Amino acid sequence: MKRTMSRFRIIAILSLVLLFPLAASPDAGISLSTFSHIAGDSVLEQGTYVKFGGLLTLTKTIEAEISSTVRLIPEIGSQMMIRTGVNYALLATAFRMGAEVPQYPNMFLGLGFFTDIPEFDSWGPIISLTPLTTGGPEFSRKERFATLSVAYDVPGGYFSLFFELFGVDFYF
Amino acid sequence: MKRVIVFFLSCCFFLIVLPATPWKGGYEISFSGYDHEQMSESNTFSARLNFIIGQSRYGQARFSVGGNLSNPCYSPVNRYIDTSFSYSFQAARKTPLADVLIRDASWHVAFEAGFLIPPQKVDETKIYISFSPLILYFGDKLVSVASPIAVYDFVSQKMGWGVSLIRITHMLW
Numbered sequence: 001m002k003r004t005m006s007r008f009r010i011i012a013i014l015s016l017v018l019l020f021p022l023a024a025s026p027d028a029g030i031s032l033s034t035f036s037h038i039a040g041d042s043v044l045e046q047g048t049y050v051k052f053g054g055l056l057t058l059t060k061t062i063e064a065e066i067s068s069t070v071r072l073i074p075e076i077g078s079q080m081m082i083r084t085g086v087n088y089a090l091l092a093t094a095f096r097m098g099a100e101v102p103q104y105p106n107m108f109l110g111l112g113f114f115t116d117i118p119e120f121d122s123w124g125p126i127i128s129l130t131p132l133t134t135g136g137p138e139f140s141r142k143e144r145f146a147t148l149s150v151a152y153d154v155p156g157g158y159f160s161l162f163f164e165l166f167g168v169d170f171y172f
Numbered sequence: 173m174k175r176v177i178v179f180f181l182s183c184c185f186f187l188i189v190l191p192a193t194p195w196k197g198g199y200e201i202s203f204s205g206y207d208h209e210q211m212s213e214s215n216t217f218s219a220r221l222n223f224i225i226g227q228s229r230y231g232q233a234r235f236s237v238g239g240n241l242s243n244p245c246y247s248p249v250n251r252y253i254d255t256s257f258s259y260s261f262q263a264a265r266k267t268p269l270a271d272v273l274i275r276d277a278s279w280h281v282a283f284e285a286g287f288l289i290p291p292q293k294v295d296e297t298k299i300y301i302s303f304s305p306l307i308l309y310f311g312d313k314l315v316s317v318a319s320p321i322a323v324y325d326f327v328s329q330k331m332g333w334g335v336s337l338i339r340i341t342h343m344l345w
Binding site: 034036049072141166170 | 203205214215216217243272337338
C-alpha cells in the first residue's frame with residue numbers, strides 16, 4: 001500500500017509540475033479560506049482549521065492549486081492535510097485577458113489529490129465544486145463561496161465531505 | 173394628482189438625505205475556534221447585528237448581538253447568544269496590504285468584551301475579551317483577521333482561549 005501511495009504522490013506532483021510550463025504568463029496568487037469537515041469519517045480530527053496555499057493559472061480556464069489545511073485549535077499544527085490539484089473554470093476564463101473586460105462571477109470544478117502529513121496514513125482523490133466566485137486575476141482578488149469537496153480516503157475506504165464557506169485569493 | 177406628485181417628491185427629497193448620514197448599523201459574520209473544556213473545538217460560525225452606539229474622531233463604540241453555532245458534526249455543539257461591546261480606533265491611515273486591496277482601507281484595531289449565553293442554561297454564561305490587531309476598515313465594511321480571544325466560565329471557573337479567524341462587518345443602515 002505504501003508503494004502505491006508513494007507512486008500516486010509522485011504522479012500527482014509530477015503532473016502538477018509538468019502542467020506549469022503551459023502557462024505563457026502565469027497569474028500566481030495566494031489563497032486563504034475557512035475549512036470544516038461536515039460529514040462522513042474524516043482524515044482530520046475535531047478542531048478549528050484554516051486552509052492556505054498558492055494558485056497558478058495554467059490555461060485560460062485551468063488553474064493549479066497547492067494548499068495546506070492546518071489545525072489551529074486546540075493545538076496549532078497538530079493536524080495537517082496537503083492538497084494539490086487543478087480547478088476548471090466553468091463560466092468564464094480564469095486567466096488575465098488584458099484589455100477585454102472579464103466576467104466577474106465564475107464557478108469552479110476542482111480535481112486533486114490529498115494526503116495527511118507527516119503520517120501519510122490517509123490519501124486519495126478529492127473533487128470540489130465552488131458554485132460562486134467573484135473577481136479573478138484581473139481584479140487582483142477573487143472571493144470563493146461555499147466550496148464543497150468530496151474526498152475518498154483510499155487506505156480507510158471512506159468518503160469525507162468538506163466545506164469552505166468563504167475564501168479569498170490574492171493575485172500578485 | 174398634484175398632491176401625490178408633491179408627496180412623492182417630498183419622500184424622494186428626504187430619502188436623499190439618508191445616505192449622507194453616518195452608518196448606524198449592519199450585520200456581521202465571523203469564524204472562530206475555542207479551546208475550552210466546555211466548548212467544541214470545531215469551527216464556530218457567528219452571525220450578529222452590529223450597532224454603532226458612539227462615534228468620535230478617534231474611534232467607534234459598537235454593540236453586537238446575535239448567535240453562534242459550531243460544526244454540528246462534533247459534540248458538544250456550541251450554541252450561544254453572543255453579545256458584546258467593542259471599541260475600535262484607527263491605527264494607521266494606510267495598510268501594509270494597500271497594494272493587494274482594490275479599495276482604499278485604513279488599519280484599525282479593536283478591543284471587545286462580551287458574553288456567550290447558552291439559551292437554555294443561562295447560568296453557564298461565559299465572558300470573553302478579545303483584541304483585534306488587524307482590521308481593514310473600508311468605510312462601509314470592516315474585515316478583521318486573527319483576533320485572539322480569552323474565555324472564562326463562571327461556573328467551572330476555567331479559563332480558555334480562542335481565535336477569531338475572520339470577521340466581516342457590513343454596514344447597511
